[in-house]
Amino acid sequence: xxxxxxxxxxxxxxxxxxxxxxxxxxxxxxxxxxxxxxxxxxxxxxxxxxxxxxxxxxxxxxxxxxxxxxxxxxxxxxxxxxxxxxxxxxxxxxx
Amino acid sequence: xxxxxxxxxxxxxxxxxxxxxxxxxxxxxxxxxxxxxxxxxxxxxxxxxxxxxxxxxxxxxxxxxxxxxxxxxxxxxxxxxxxxxxxxxxxxxxxxxxxxxxxxxxxxxxxxxxxxxxxxxxxxxxxxxxxxxxxxxxxxxxxxxxxxxxxxxxxxxxxxxxxxxxxxxxxxxxxxxxxxxxxxxxxxxxxxxxxxxxxxxxxxxxxxxxxxxxxxxxxxxxxxxxxxxxxxxxxxxxxxxxxxxxxxxxxxxxxxxxxxxxxxxxxxxxxxxxxxxxxxxxxxxxxxxxxxxxxxxxxxxxxxxxxxxxxxxxx
Numbered sequence: 002x003x004x005x006x007x008x009x010x011x012x013x014x015x016x017x018x019x020x021x022x023x024x025x026x027x028x029x030x031x032x033x034x035x036x037x038x039x040x041x042x043x044x045x046x047x048x049x050x051x052x053x054x055x056x057x058x059x060x061x062x063x064x065x066x067x068x069x070x071x072x073x074x075x076x077x078x079x080x081x082x083x084x085x086x087x088x089x090x091x092x093x094x095x096x
Numbered sequence: 097x098x099x100x101x102x103x104x105x106x107x108x109x110x111x112x113x114x115x116x117x118x119x120x121x122x123x124x125x126x127x128x129x130x131x132x133x134x135x136x137x138x139x140x141x142x143x144x145x146x147x148x149x150x151x152x153x154x155x156x157x158x159x160x161x162x163x164x165x166x167x168x169x170x171x172x173x174x175x176x177x178x179x180x181x182x183x184x185x186x187x188x189x190x191x192x193x194x195x196x197x198x199x200x201x202x203x204x205x206x207x208x209x210x211x212x213x214x215x216x217x218x219x220x221x222x223x224x225x226x227x228x229x230x231x232x233x234x235x236x237x238x239x240x241x242x243x244x245x246x247x248x249x250x251x252x253x254x255x256x257x258x259x260x261x262x263x264x265x266x267x268x269x270x271x272x273x274x275x276x277x278x279x280x281x282x283x284x285x286x287x288x289x290x291x292x293x294x295x296x297x298x299x300x301x302x303x304x305x306x307x308x309x310x311x312x313x314x315x316x317x318x319x320x321x322x323x324x325x326x327x328x329x330x331x332x333x334x335x336x337x338x339x340x341x342x343x344x345x346x347x348x349x350x351x352x353x354x355x356x357x358x359x360x361x362x363x364x365x366x367x368x369x370x371x372x373x374x375x376x377x378x379x380x381x382x383x384x385x386x387x388x389x390x391x392x393x394x395x396x397x398x399x400x401x402x403x404x405x406x407x408x409x410x411x
Contacts, residue, residue: 063330064323064334065353066323066330067324067362067401068400069324070323070326070397071390072326073329073330090201092322092369092387092391093288094288096289
């Protein structure tokens with residue numbers, strides 16, 4: 002398929018099940034009938050996440066953890082990161 | 097004691113690099129890589145000399161050196177330059193090729209997959225490779241020693257939850273009974289300081305002082321404990337665990353919850369880390385920092401949850 006605007010070849014990408022054609026020249030995007038609605042629906046799901054399951058919030062990717070483990074909060078990465086940097090250099094290198 | 101050994105150790109490593117000369121002819125300096133009672137390490141050019149602890153058993157060290165020198169462990173353990181130790185100030189000294197350590201300043205570059213794969217290969221070492229007289233790995237002994245240091249440090253408000261968490265561990269994890277599974281070759285003290293990169297680009301495990309037979313879950317338990325204490329993000333822990341499972345490591349099941357196998361060793365290493373943190377804070381007369389507090393908090397939470405029973409691990 003050729004771009005209707007600049008006539009460069011278009012490449013197909015799959016984003017969450019929606020086929021998107023993007024022009025290799027002008028980077029323009031071509032959507033088939035119904036695809037804009039599909040993307041809008043996906044966007045709504047993304048911005049309104051399902052309520053979290055009861056219990057500790059899980060960081061991505063969900064990993065089994067012991068009952069005595071700390072909560073790995075996904076929304077506090079900034080604060081967590083500082084502790085991780087400090088912990089990495091010292092804790093993770095000593096006996 | 098350790099201060100005494102360094103000049104002689106420096107002379108030893110220079111002599112090892114320049115055997116035909118009385119003085120150093122390459123002009124490079126000698127760097128002290130570690131200076132602790134349990135291990136003084138110096139480097140000159142491409143050679144490293146390690147003075148082991150004074151109380152090192154010569155027979156046990158010899159068996160551990162034989163494992164590191166065995167061709168079956170090539171690509172897993174760094175091989176010594178010579179299989180024999182020499183005596184220096186009452187301490188055995190061994191010689192090794194230098195390797196580049198993991199960068200402490202760059203958590204994103206930590207070789208989690210490589211560490212896990214090396215451990216899986218180590219744990220899959222056939223029994224036929226193991227020399228007679230190879231002792232148990234010393235993981236539980238090190239944990240017990242950390243608790244002894246905590247008790248010797250004197251009273252501290254954070255000691256109580258650590259000692260409570262220690263008391264409910266099974267006897268084998270406290271080094272008071274033999275390990276129930278004891279035919280697997282283990283490193284015994286795995287952390288990120290125990291990996292070096294050799295000139296051909298491969299990562300290898302170093303430090304054989306705690307190597308021996310035992311429960312291989314102990315070698316995974318330090319990263320597991322860091323994850324459980326919130327010090328290691330779930331993503332990095334998952335990368336480590338998945339790589340170990342992909343390499344068919346025997347410590348945990350390949351497709352189900354690893355925590356029944358990891359729970360007791362991860363508790364023991366959390367307690368060990370907390371005990372040493374308090375002992376060091378008392379000695380330095382300083383407060384505990386945020387990282388140390390997170391490890392002690394994990395000990396406190398353990399009191400509410402009994403150790404998991406995993407197929408006879410808790411005896």
